[in-house]
Amino acid sequence: MRSYRFLPVVLLLVLVISATAAAYQEAPTLAAKVAKGELPPVEERLPENPLVIEPIEEVGTYGGLIRMAHRGPSDATGYYRTVREPLVNYNPSLTQIQPNLAERWEVSEDGTTITYYLRKGLKWSDGHPFTTEDVLFWWEVQNTPEIVPTIPGAFVRDGVPCEVIAIDEYTVAFKFPVPAAAHINWIAAGGAETFLPKHYLSQFHKNYVDEETLNQMAKAEGFNTWYELFMEKAGANTQWRAVGMPVMDAWVITTNFDDPILISERNPYYFKVDTAGNQLPYVDTLHRILVEDIEVMKLQLINGQLDYITRHLWTTYGDLPMYMAYQQQGDYRIIRTNGGTPGGINIMFNATYKADPVIAELINNIEFKKALSYAIDREEINNVRFSGLGNIGHGHFHPQHPGYVEEVDKAYTEYNPELANKILDDLGLTARDSEGYRLRPDGQRLTLIIDGSTHHLHHAAAGELIQSYWKDIGIRLVVNIIDRGLWEAKREANEHMLTFADLADPLIPLEQSGHQITYVIAPLWEQWFQSNGAQGEEPPEDAKRIMEIYTVLAPATADDDVRAAYVREIAEIWGRNLWTIGTVGVPFNLSFAKNNLRNIPGDYVGAHSHPANPAIYQPYQWFWK
Amino acid sequence: MLRYIVKRIVQMIPILFMISIISFIIIQLPPGSYLNTLIAQMRATGDEVDMEMIEALRIRYSLDKPMHIQYFNWMKGIITRGDFGFSFEWNRPVSHLIWERLGLSVAVSVSAMLFSWIIAFPIAIYSAVRKHTLGDYFFTFVGFLGLSTPNFMLALILMFISSKYFGFTVGGLFSPEYMMAPWSWARFVDMLTHIWIPMIVVGTAGTAGLIRVLRNNLLDELGKPYVVAARSKGISTVRLVFKYPVRLALIPFISTVGWQLPNMVSGEAVTATVLSLPTAGPLMLAALRSQDMYLAGSFLLLLALLTMIGTLISDLLLVLVDPRIRYE
Amino acid sequence: MNPKNILEVRDLVVKFKLSEGIVHAVNGVSYDVPEGKSIGIVGESGCGKTVSSYALNRLLPPYATLSGQILFRQQDGNIIDIAKLKPEGREIRAIRGRDIAMIFQEPMTSLSPVHTICNQISEALILFQGMTKKQARNRTIELLKLVGIPQAERRVDEYPFQFSGGMRQRAMIAMALARNPRVLIADEPTTALDVTLQAQVLSLIQDLQNRFNLSMILITHALGVVAHMVETVNIMYLGRIVETGPTMEIFEEPLHPYTQGLLQSIPKLTGRLGERVSSIPGSVPSAYDIPKGCPFEARCKHRMEICREEMPKPVTVGSEHTVYCHLYTGREAARDAANA
């Protein structure tokens, strides 16, 4: 980095001296282009009213390169979550929604319509103006089934998609059939909408060009149909980022997601400035190096080859001692950021298990599940898997969430094998076999099977611990660690008895769709919900209530207090039914940044469990010091 | 000779077909499909899973059609258009993805092969000529040590050591500055500085086998009367060993070279995964895991083809080396 | 050293050190090879005749130890003890092929299957005689013609497997003669050949020996083979020479019971129909432990007490004829007893 560090300062000085009259400053590389006449001056590139960013530490200097790592096209989300530019955005501490592309917004009285007022003079990275036309074009693409098979659930209420209405060039309204005020929270937190440049992409869309011509174009480029070509040009499978397509992001990609390095260069038309009037971003270039293996990423980190990384390593808490030991060598600091795995290692019972009626009855018995919960030594799990960083509890919601209920979260979580044994005895499970395992009412050994995935390394380790805890209370646990795809297929087919949760499970923020919850704990309920009662099994009232909150009530309101109350209600219902048993979770992510990479907010731990990380920490204002 | 080659190539076709069918079945054997992997991935990253979208994708990817129709369409594409299908996970035509990686795979495998030959030949000859000496035991031991160490373990340890103690950059076959550069001499040299770990890891696994085969062949040959006859002419040992027994000992060896290739590629796959190399192996493993079936199937097909070509080449070499076959 | 001899072997002992024990392959063998003459060494398989001849060129494997003397009169008249040379040293390599050449018993395997005849014969010519490739090739063709290979110009570029057995042996002979050696060791040159070919090859060897005035050691298990080819015969049994003498004398008056047995086992054309060819009962005992008495004791028809205890001393009958047998110890008129 050394070579980059001083040059910009010198150049900047020159610039400042030569153009003191200008209100805004720009990166030296851009200034050179302006001087050559390749770019309009910075004042013309910025919108009328640029978004002014408060520096987190200080006003930075231009130049340099940030090296990150990713795992190729399937990891495009990681890039999206680094550069996304939504209409509105959360602040780094997740306490407040702030303007972004939209200068301001309004929610109608009845909560059905949200109107955004775009910044005037916003420009795409090629200089073309960004207007509501582009929002409409994006919506048009969402409504082209060949490209987007179904409209994303966040824009659909009661099966009816919202309307997107351009009121004028700079005003756009989202009109939902029912109250949907919380849609704005979804957008701010990490929602997956990226507006598309109509002036560029319309040349590939059949609504604008004859389909025959397009198909021929596609064939010439090695594709079969026009929509495959469109998807390639629009980066439909790489979170709507593709080489050649203008973006609103701080950086523009210049190589492909499957290239060895995904390189993105600064966007000369980026709409944000710092308090000193310097156009952002500070850093010239982002590199995302293609790394297939997480272990290699760790090695690169401790070897000092990465400048910032969080994704993929963010929940490797067990490796903390190593990260600490190599801090000097890798010249990085460790930052706690939002997110984490409040759910942590979580055991889910299939409420609609069918293969074995005896087991099905037992795992729907609250007392039985309480016994299982009491038998687990969560302190030990915390120590061996999470370096003692974790929170003991069921992890329904983030502990900082306003709706967090400690009593529910901590219920039945103390380690008490005697009590567990007593509960099981009281249930009549007193007969035991020669190896000390309890027998089921039908005389077979009481055996539970838990599925986990090879992809989640902690599943196997946690499985072994829980196996030994439950052996102490006479219950045999078979830990069945299988490939991730297979694991998912089993859950989809309602074949699992018990399963470990994914990282962010069991309960997801209200901003997301509730369908995923029942999907895992009770696939047949989920079928019932999805088919409006035509298929599957009718869920109990408690489950219906949770679904109602997720899909109808919570989306309708942006009132934080009301939403907190919903969260409390969900947690209580969940705790009452013990649909899942939590063990230990960690309510923050690990992030790593080079020591001299500055302006990164330190140790922000907010309530929201899954914000767009690191976009929420404003990479456009990071700089090399 | 030409007729022989043509005959061999014609014979390859039915086997290739069989392999293509087996590949296809193998990929589909595990329950579920690519969509399950996709769902699992989306869930793990906290993205929403929209079941309707999944259903729509199932139709788009033709995963709702019976297997034999999927197979038929795939084959049709390959034969008529050289189109190997579409990779679900990478969202690209398979042919956009595989060629450079296959090339690098072959580069790694071939350099590993050369490495193991360079190591194995002198050792084998030394061991055979100086049979049951300390040197023989020592080199045999070293060779076996390479064979005995699991590839992935060796790869990880070497990588760790090279980064911790020598400060080499980790992962990939190129330094960052050459990763995106077009091929040039400098880039080639840069690759050489990175290729040595996989070369050693993959190479050492084969070296012991090579030493053993060669040494035993050589021992067999050294005991043969023509060696004594040659000695009786006054020819020096070094010249004698290289001119006669080594040449003959190579024959059974060359005939196995073709078979070594798939093993090298397999070994390379594991090693490359650990080392995060941009070769075919990791891509193939990932494709197999996620049931990205056309990508995985194409790899299997091409690797099998490569093996057969390797076998053909080794058979042709055999003809060159052994006149007895030539005149049959 | 006797001036008429080109080679004198004295008390040659060869042992093989194996983990199973020490094999005493040759136990004190002495014989002379007169210049320009041919001698024969006859014995059953395993009697040490091949080992003793390999010793002359130091072609024994590294685990063999060698003692005694092998005195060789070089071209310049100097006498050198081959037994004292380093086994793979420069001196012995210079002797091999140039001075002492060999013909081996198996022409099938004694030629490299993957090199052409030309390559194999001309190799030594190019390496040691300083010939160019072309010269060597011409010389090879010449040699092949000499040994009676038809169309030598064409066949010179063929591989051994394209040759018939007899032709291969002829090629071997050509290879041995390539550098005009002074001593030719022919180790069972005809064993691997058809009976019809045997006579041809043998007469070729004899013819060449006469023509080039070669000194020759012919090694064979068949006494009949040597009858017309050599002047002197050494009969070997279990690493020792049991009888030695001029060929005619041995044939006419075999003294040692073993020699007698060997002679009787040759089928005779004059024999009566239905008469069985006799054979020597028993087989050669193990060479791991050498009996301290007569080696033939175990199989001998005439065995006596002393045979087991004591090694017989040489008894010279006539000027050149010597036998090692207790039957003749101290007795002048030995032949009567033996013939009884």
Place this chain on the structure above:
Amino acid sequence: MARKKIPAPAADTAEALSTTEEKIFYASQWRLMWWKFRKHKVAVIAGFVIALMYLGAIFAPFIAPYGPTHRDRGNIYVPPQKIRFWDENGFSLRPFIHPLKVTTDWETFQKVYTEDTSRRIYIRFFVRGKSNDDQYKLFGLFKSNIHLFGVDEGYIHLFGTDDLGRDVFSRVMYGGQISMSIGLAGVFLSLILGLILGGISGYYGGVVDNIIQRLIEVIRSFPQIPLWMALSAAIPPDISPKLVYFGITIILSFIGWTALGRQIRSKVLALKNEDFIVAARLAGTSEPKIILTHLIPSFMSHVIASLTLSIPSMILAETSLSFLGIGLRAPVVSWGVMLQQAQNVHTISMAPWLLIPGVFVIIYVLAFNFLGDGLRDAADPYGN
């Protein structure tokens, strides 16, 4: 010339062999093998090592101080402990260890273990296990909780502990049971497959031979890993670890038999026209009987030698399968599984002793290779 050193019966002149000589002659195939083998010192040592390792595996529960799942709670990543006979207080005939003091460094989140050299904990022999986790059934029959060695106070970890505080030494012992038997079982199955298919192929020839040869060709020109992956996916996921284990051996042998099959085929091809086989056939012996009683014994020694050499590749394959996550899986304890769990930068940098199972794999494979080499040399007693 090699033939000269061991005199063979002179068949040309002596036809009659005495009966004792005859016995020696026939017995000598195996005896000569033994002689040759004995000469190969390294192979003999390797044989001892292997015998020792299998003995260790058989008595693993007794030798291991703790059960494979027994956790020394909280004491994770304890480095290997040194057995001492000597400290500042002098010499002791009974070996001892120093107790460990544990502190957690909250700066680095690392547990720091320091030896308390002022105290000694003596190692006791034939001690009772610490808990029910240490109970075992020797040979599946005799229930016991007596262990070869142990300490009265605290724990002894010769190879340290893993991420859950389990004793690595004990786990290596238990892991050997599975890892070392997978090789044997897999090779045995390969042998059966190879004998049957290779035998049929060579003996009957023709169309059958052609089909089997093509099959071998297809299997061999297929990259191994996808084959493993596919076949292991075919193992039903819910079955018990023992059956998974069985499945893995079948998978390994399914691929492993081809080399052997080819070898046996060529041997059978070479032998089937030998006089003694032709004679047996003319005598009216049934074909299966010919194969079983005449053909197979005549090349068994070669087969055994090459089998020995293929055992190591089985165990290496097992570790590779585990590494890919398609072989045995935790909580089954095998060397491959243990290595798979140690396959990360954290282990290499912070707890390298977790790679000890790899050392055992290396020793095992090395020993088998040397043993196989010796056996192969010995199988050819007239060879050089």
